[in-house]
Amino acid sequence: MKLYYKAGACSLSPHIALREAGIAFEMEAVDLPTKKTETGIDFLTINPKGYIPALVLDDGTVLTEGVSIVLYIASLVPEKKLAPAAGSMGYAKLVEWLIFIATEMHKSAGGLFNPAFPDEAKTVIKGLLTRRLDFADKALGAGPFLMGETFTVADGYLFTVLLWLPRLGIELAPWPHLAAFFARVLQRPTVQAAMTAEKLI
Numbered sequence: 052m053k054l055y056y057k058a059g060a061c062s063l064s065p066h067i068a069l070r071e072a073g074i075a076f077e078m079e080a081v082d083l084p085t086k087k088t089e090t091g092i093d094f095l096t097i098n099p100k101g102y103i104p105a106l107v108l109d110d111g112t113v114l115t116e117g118v119s120i121v122l123y124i125a126s127l128v129p130e131k132k133l134a135p136a137a138g139s140m141g142y143a144k145l146v147e148w149l150i151f152i153a154t155e156m157h158k159s160a161g162g163l164f165n166p167a168f169p170d171e172a173k174t175v176i177k178g179l180l181t182r183r184l185d186f187a188d189k190a191l192g193a194g195p196f197l198m199g200e201t202f203t204v205a206d207g208y209l210f211t212v213l214l215w216l217p218r219l220g221i222e223l224a225p226w227p228h229l230a231a232f233f234a235r236v237l238q239r240p241t242v243q244a245a246m247t248a249e250k251l252i
């Protein structure tokens with residue numbers, strides 16, 4: 052399978068999931084403004100929505116949307132417990148976290164990166180994101196992970212969004228549980244490998 056990605060962007064979440072799963076995969080970078088991949092393919096022929104991540108399976112199936120991709124990766128390796136069993140309450144709770152991260156955190160943070168957004172809009176979004184961080188910090192508590200003792204695909208996604216915050220002028224210091232979580236996940240060999248492959252460290 053092949054992951055289409057942009058270094059440091061939300062595709063880092065499925066990238067971490069693939070490494071946690073121990074699945075063989077290739078990667079191809081996408082230049083988002085031109086929609087060209089590093090081998091010169093028009094990315095719109097792969098994902099007509101024009102955004103990363105996209106995962107192309109060996110049979111040619113294209114999977115898009117980060118939440119769907121990480122849940123699929125987790126389903127390939129149930130023994131790694133990257134997601135609780137489908138149909139369980141644990142699974143529903145994992146999906147609750149994934150949707151919260153995608154719609155309440157990822158998309159808010161994404162707006163702050165958009166130079167076309169007026170400053171007034173950015174102030175409102177920052178306030179919203181701050182409240183989401185307040186919630187996540189309390190809900191996570193001592194953790195060590197969002198779902199308790201076991202690292203899941205939601206942790207790789209939350210880590211990815213937290214990685215962006217300093218570039219948005221948001222430091223993690225006011226959220227000690229999130230700061231400790233970020234440091235903990237950063238130490239994982241899979242995360243180090245993913246960040247090295249994306250030349251982030």
Ligand SMILES: N[C@@H](CCC(=O)N[C@@H](CS)C(=O)NCC(=O)O)C(=O)O
Pocket residue numbers: 060061062083101102103104115116117118153161
């Ligand atoms: N709904 C998508 C959104 C993915 C997304 O926001 N990707 C950003 C990078 S983090 C992107 O490729 N933006 C370029 C674009 O929208 O043209 C998902 O959750 O996977």
